[in-house]
């Protein structure tokens with residue numbers, strides 16, 4: 001099947017700040033095919049996070065359509081959006097947002113436990129992903145006992161745990177030093193390719209963006225392919 005994983009059509013986003021209208025996105029179109037890795041470049045404040053939040057059904061667009069695997073989510077109810085998010089989308093943020101009182105393994109098991117998947121299956125899947133991220137020696141470590149790069153690798157494994165079709169990453173290595181960012185990004189790309197998941201990755205690092213299949217820039221509220 002070769003239907004797109006994500007389709008944004010004519011998407012606009014306006015924020016109200018008091019009486020003022022702040023236009024962030026205007027007539028944005030984007031189509032992501034299965035397994036495709038797409039970079040989103042743009043300076044701070046250009047609207048990258050807003051676009052990812054809309055694609056991830058965390059915020060509705062002011063106008064336009066968001067489709068995930070051909071389901072029009074723009075008109076979906078909250079419960080349906082939550083279900084699609086849980087079953088089809090993985091998120092990685094600049095900060096790891098791991099649960100501090102749980103081990104790396106437990107953090108990665110969590111999405112599947114929440115989905116009602118059997119504990120043994122969740123554990124096997126989490127172990128596989130953490131091993132793929134080079135963390136087989138860190139399974140029982142709590143986040144505070146991990147380095148920044150390791151914490152981020154756990155967050156990446158967690159985002160892949162429920163077999164998403166779409167991975168949304170908002171500056172996933174933005175909080176790491178240059179050398180660590182490079183390594184973690186390499187592993188991130190490798191894992192995304194091995195899992196054959198479509199990814200939309202915001203970054204302001206042009207070098208990292210070049211390693212993706214396609215790159216767009218958010219400029220003057222529009223999305224421009226580079």
Ligand code: ADP
Nearest residue numbers: 015016024042043044045046047048049050051
């Ligand atoms: P980026 O991720 O590229 O740095 P953002 O998407 O976070 O950009 O923000 C784009 C613009 O939208 C900024 O001017 C920001 O201040 C504004 N913005 C983002 N979220 C909100 C909000 N909830 N309310 C008002 N303005 C917002």
Ligand code: MG
Nearest residue numbers: 048049050170
């Ligand atoms: Mg941002």
